[in-house]
Amino acid sequence: MLVTFVLLLLGFLLFIGLPVAFAMAVSGAIGLYLYGGMPILGGILNTTPLTTANSYEMITIPMFILMAEFVILSGIAGDLFKAATIWVGRIKGGVAMATAIAGAGFGAISGSSTAAAATLAATSLPEMMKQGYEAKLAGGVVAISGTLAMLIPPSVALILYGILADVSISALLIGGVIPGLIVTLAIVLTVWILVILWPESAPAGQPYSFREKIASLKRVGPMLVLFVAITGTIYSGIATPTEASGIGAFVAMLLAIWERKLNLSTLWIALRTSAQTSCMILFIILGAHVFGYFITLTRVTNDLTDWVAALPLAPLTIMALILVGYIILGFFMDQIAILILTVPVVLPTVIALGFDPVWFGVIVVVTAEVGMVTPPLGMNVFVVARYTRRPISELFRGVMPHVWAHLIVIALLTLFPGLVLWLPSTMN
Secondary structure (H helix, E strand, C coil): CHHHHHHHHHHHHHHCCCCHHHHHHHHHHHHHHHHHHHHHHHHHHHHHHHHHHCCHHHHHHHHHHHHHHHHHHHCHHHHHHHHHHHHHCCCCCHHHHHHHHHHHHHHCCCCCHHHHHHHHHHHHHHHHHHHCCCHHHHHHHHHHHHHHHHCCCCCHHHHHHHHHHCCCHHHHHHHCHHHHHHHHHHHHHHHHHHHHHCHHHCCCCCCCCHHHHHHHHHHHHHHHHHHHHHHHHHHHCCCCHHHHHHHHHHHHHHHHHHCCCCCHHHHHHHHHHHHHHHHHHHHHHHHHHHHHHHHHHCCHHHHHHHHHHCCCCCHHHHHHHHHHHHHHHHHHCCHHHHHHHHHHHHHHHHHHCCCCHHHHHHHHHHHHHHHCCCCCCCHHHHHHHHHHCCCHHHHHHHHHHHHHHHHHHHHHHHHCCHHHHHHHHCCC
């Protein structure tokens, strides 16, 4: 009865618009007080802030966010898009495909999905609209391509999952590489199919010479340097994710200096934005820990695991139901909030069913990508709408083919977990 009351209270607080961090902290604190009075509540409130902020892995988040700010400042994303356009631009719909490739490249040097969507909207959307692309097609591919930053390392979502689930962040980040490439290919193939079915939605491609293609690769060099500085050092075992985040932020700062985009004013903006975002995420984790203590003390996870184990269903069927639940939650909640709310409760059940926690983390993040582009709270679609000034409903229709392609990718990764787990198994 107490658990039901606290869950309803949490749902009510979220419904009236209270920030997720406050909603979890308040409902969890009330639940702890009703469960054990002030001694338990006071003890948890006295120790939780320090234990939350004192995690070594937590440093990874502000460093990767700062790196993303420096990357945006340096203008590398625009260079990536131009290079991709030169290589695939002669194909009908090639600029839209180049947007997906640039999204993957930007995701490899930035862990922020919203930042990726905003950057792609500022760089690729004007070019597509100028060339005569249908706004629905252009907006849809930009919105879905921005979600790749959630999956391709460095991914703040995967880092958060690793902290919550207490699993190897290195394995999670490397495990996101192959699924990220598969999702990128799915976006490109979806554009190709849409252009075949509706030829009027995209103009004819523009050919480029081989010399132009080779010359464009010079601007891709900075991205490769950053990729090696982050993913390469993690995969080879040279650096931990925390160390790699510091290296990445430093290299991104050097790139911004090299491009002559860094001065005291822009440095202050980058530092302030990174601090604000990091504090927001840290506060959400703090609220989740308070709520998590209540869940642990009331043995919700144990009871849920026992109940699921007694169901007359195959583990794969139960996993399918869990993923459907995540997709539904993505319609109404922020993806980071979903991770923080559900992982401590769901993960013990997933492990009891025999699934790998690293695989589950990657699958959950791929599933969360769907929530970034589905109504009514598809954040990436709203970001694109601000740049295109097109109706939200039109952009949601434009992104729906990519949602169906994402669901196919989720099914593929679920049926063949080796697509996620093979690369981490080869790490040093």
